[in-house]
Amino acid sequence: DVKVTQSSRYLVKRTGEKVFLECVQDMDHENMFWYRQDPGLGLRLIYFSYDVKMKEKGDIPEGYSVSREKKERFSLILESASTNQTSMYLCASMTGGYNEQFFGPGTRLTVL
Amino acid sequence: GEDVEQSLFLSVREGDSSVINCTYTDSSSTYLYWYKQEPGAGLQLLTYIFSNMDMKQDQRLTVLLNKKDKHLSLRIADTQTGDSAIYFCAERNSGGYQKVTFGTGTKLQVIP
Numbered sequence: 001d002v003k004v005t006q007s008s009r010y011l012v013k014r015t016g017e018k019v020f021l022e023c024v025q026d027m028d029h030e031n032m033f034w035y036r037q038d039p040g041l042g043l044r045l046i047y048f049s050y051d052v053k054m055k056e057k058g059d060i061p062e063g064y065s066v067s068r069e070k071k072e073r074f075s076l077i078l079e080s081a082s083t084n085q086t087s088m089y090l091c092a093s094m095t096g097g098y099n100e101q102f103f104g105p106g107t108r109l110t111v112l
Numbered sequence: 113g114e115d116v117e118q119s120l121f122l123s124v125r126e127g128d129s130s131v132i133n134c135t136y137t138d139s140s141s142t143y144l145y146w147y148k149q150e151p152g153a154g155l156q157l158l159t160y161i162f163s164n165m166d167m168k169q170d171q172r173l174t175v176l177l178n179k180k181d182k183h184l185s186l187r188i189a190d191t192q193t194g195d196s197a198i199y200f201c202a203e204r205n206s207g208g209y210q211k212v213t214f215g216t217g218t219k220l221q222v223i224p
Binding site: 004033035040041042043044045048058090092094098099100101103104105106 | 116118120143145147152153154155156157160162200204211212213214215216217
C-alpha cells in the first residue's frame with residue numbers, strides 16, 4: 001500500500017520563526033511536490049523536485065525554500081514565517097506513466 | 113500560463129446524478145484528472161482521461177472531455193452521502209517538467 005507521510009498534522013508557529021515541514025514517500029518516486037491549499041484558491045504549487053538535489057519553482061515560491069537530499073524525503077522550509085503563510089500544506093509524489101499523484105494527509109499550519 | 117476553473121459548490125439529493133464541470137486553458141494538455149478530497153485528508157485520484165479520448169466510464173463515474181471547448185466533466189451516478197467531498201479537476205501539460213495544474217475544487221454536498 002503506497003504511502004506519503006507528513007511530519008505533523010497541525011502546527012502553530014510565531015511570526016518570524018523558521019519552520020520545517022517534512023514529507024516522506026515509500027514508493028521510490030522521482031517527482032515530489034509541495035502545494036498549499038486555501039479556500040476558493042484550490043491547490044497552488046510552491047515547489048517541485050524531479051530528482052535528488054534538483055528543484056524547480058512552482059507558481060508561488062516566494063517565502064519558501066525546499067530541500068531534497070534523499071529520494072524519499074522532500075522538505076519545505078519557511079525561512080521566516082508570516083501570518084499570510086497560514087494554510088494547509090500538502091505534499092505529493094508522482095508516478096510515471098499517467099502521472100498519478102499520491103498525497104499526504106496535509107499539515108495545517110497556523111502562524112500567529 | 114495554465115488555468116483550470118471550477119464552480120465552488122454543488123448540492124444534490126441522494127440517489128440523483130451529480131455533474132461537476134471544469135474548464136481549462138492549456139490546449140497541450142496530455143492527461144486530465146479528477147481527484148477527490150474527503151474531510152481532513154489529502155487528495156486521492158478518482159479517475160483520469162487521456163487527451164485523445166472523449167469519454168471514460170468507470171462504474172458510477174463517467175468522464176466527458178470536449179477538447180474543442182476545453183471542457184471536462186465528471187458525472188457521478190446514484191450519488192451517495194459518502195460522495196460528499198471536494199472534487200478537483202487537474203491537467204498535465206506536455207511540457208518538459210511533469211507539472212500538474214489543479215482547479216479550485218468543487219465542494220459536493222449530498223442531501224439525504
